[in-house]
Amino acid sequence: MDTIAAIATNPLFSAGISIIRISGDNAESVIDKIFSCSADPQERKPNVMYLGTVKGKNFSEKAFCVFYKAPKSYTGEDVAEIHCHGGRGVTTAVLNLILENGARLAEAGEFTKRAFLNGKMSLSEAEGVAEMINAETEGQVKNAYRLMSGELNTLLEKIYSDLTYCAALSEAKMDYPEETEDEDIGACKQIIAKALSKVRDLLKSSANRKILQNGADIAIIGIPNAGKSSFLNAVCKEDRAIVTALAGTTRDVVKESVEVGGIKLNFLDTAGIRESGDEIEKIGIERSRKAAANADVVIFITDATVESEKEEEIAKLTEGRPTVRVCNKTDEEKYPKEGIRICAKTGENVDKVLEEVLKKVKSDEIKTNGVITVERHISALRECEKHLADCLDGYETKTPDLIAVDLYQARKALGKIGGKDVPEETVNEIFSRFCVGK
Numbered sequence: 001m002d003t004i005a006a007i008a009t010n011p012l013f014s015a016g017i018s019i020i021r022i023s024g025d026n027a028e029s030v031i032d033k034i035f036s037c038s039a040d041p042q043e044r045k046p047n048v049m050y051l052g053t054v055k056g057k058n059f060s061e062k063a064f065c066v067f068y069k070a071p072k073s074y075t076g077e078d079v080a081e082i083h084c085h086g087g088r089g090v091t092t093a094v095l096n097l098i099l100e101n102g103a104r105l106a107e108a109g110e111f112t113k114r115a116f117l118n119g120k121m122s123l124s125e126a127e128g129v130a131e132m133i134n135a136e137t138e139g140q141v142k143n144a145y146r147l148m149s150g151e152l153n154t155l156l157e158k159i160y161s162d163l164t165y166c167a168a169l170s171e172a173k174m175d176y177p178e179e180t181e182d183e184d185i186g187a188c189k190q191i192i193a194k195a196l197s198k199v200r201d202l203l204k205s206s207a208n209r210k211i212l213q214n215g216a217d218i219a220i221i222g223i224p225n226a227g228k229s230s231f232l233n234a235v236c237k238e239d240r241a242i243v244t245a246l247a248g249t250t251r252d253v254v255k256e257s258v259e260v261g262g263i264k265l266n267f268l269d270t271a272g273i274r275e276s277g278d279e280i281e282k283i284g285i286e287r288s289r290k291a292a293a294n295a296d297v298v299i300f301i302t303d304a305t306v307e308s309e310k311e312e313e314i315a316k317l318t319e320g321r322p323t324v325r326v327c328n329k330t331d332e333e334k335y336p337k338e339g340i341r342i343c344a345k346t347g348e349n350v351d352k353v354l355e356e357v358l359k360k361v362k363s364d365e366i367k368t369n370g371v372i373t374v375e376r377h378i379s380a381l382r383e384c385e386k387h388l389a390d391c392l393d394g395y396e397t398k399t400p401d402l403i404a405v406d407l408y409q410a411r412k413a414l415g416k417i418g419g420k421d422v423p424e425e426t427v428n429e430i431f432s433r434f435c436v437g438k
Ligand SMILES: Nc1nc2c(ncn2[C@@H]2O[C@H](COP(=O)(O)OP(=O)(O)OP(=O)(O)O)[C@@H](O)[C@H]2O)c(=O)[nH]1
Pocket: 222, 223, 224, 225, 226, 227, 228, 229, 230, 231, 242, 243, 244, 245, 246, 247, 248, 249, 250, 251, 270, 271, 272, 273, 328, 329, 330, 331, 332, 342, 343, 344, 345, 346
């Protein structure tokens, strides 16, 4: 394999340090040509950081260098890393020096692609690496870690080997019908049904991927002047929406995202709902209703200083929807109402509302078991589900060869997730979506 190099840290911004990574047979010899330190090349140990000097034709730089010996490296090849100062000029100069001394510029995702091709990780684990790099919230980080560290892979491997056992038994029944017990074939049915239920659980978790990836939409609704915009501002801790004592201040939907408990929550402050002759306000109110209808959770804010029939009407809008009821302006309360008692003006108890919202948003899958987020995995699981369901359909009356065919297809679909029998173009396509340097 030729030797590749790239900036592994963000090449667009200056930072404290930059890391330039080299992988391939010549990694060590490239380093020998450009880096010197107190230890001679033959004395240098792998996995140890050495402080020394990178020397180019026109520049020198103090830097650390670490070397990883194949196969104990990220890519499974000889790998070296230079940790230099993070200025764009110096980083590019060091990279160019490496490229002039026996390495070529790596393509997007090429380090991780080599790790996959060298058996250091499965395809789904490699996809977990990409998810980790792209993760923006703690929830996404947690989910990416599960994928990257092989949790999904281990689970799928277990299902795969169970199905392989059943397939082997079916094949034995085909070849040596009198030597295979009928009970074994019956036991296989249980194993296949269990595998199907696990695959279905995984598919079910994928329903939460929108919330994990894009955040949950939280509509704030109520009558005019209830304090919806004040509530939004208290949540974002800034004057995001205009607040006035005039009823009907907010006309359009004001959206602001905040990360709470690792999940992105997209708050939608809306126009107060009332009968209005004002053309603009009428459109705003229509948008409020739409926002409430499409939101993942509705926060219904009531005003403790007024009595309002309209609030009864709005309550009906929220029926059957995941709703958190909030009673605002408790500092000047005249008409106590149902819900969490808050004072949006001072921010009192706003955190309690967020806790309740989070409880409604965070499904068990996001909290505990992880969510399948990669489309490729979802389509492979659907394929596997279909073949397992087909296999179980009329299982008792089926000949072993038919069972074996369904199991073969189901395993094939499952295996694709980890990278078994995946065409080269698909592998290339997956890694081309990575950044250069990973
Ligand atoms: N006393 C008291 N006043 C509040 C509280 N929250 C908001 N207000 C006041 O109520 C008025 C309306 O607040 P907004 O946040 O603009 O209410 P809104 O629901 O967004 O109103 P519209 O946009 O008109 O629908 C302002 O004068 C706020 O200062 C509170 O907790 N206590």
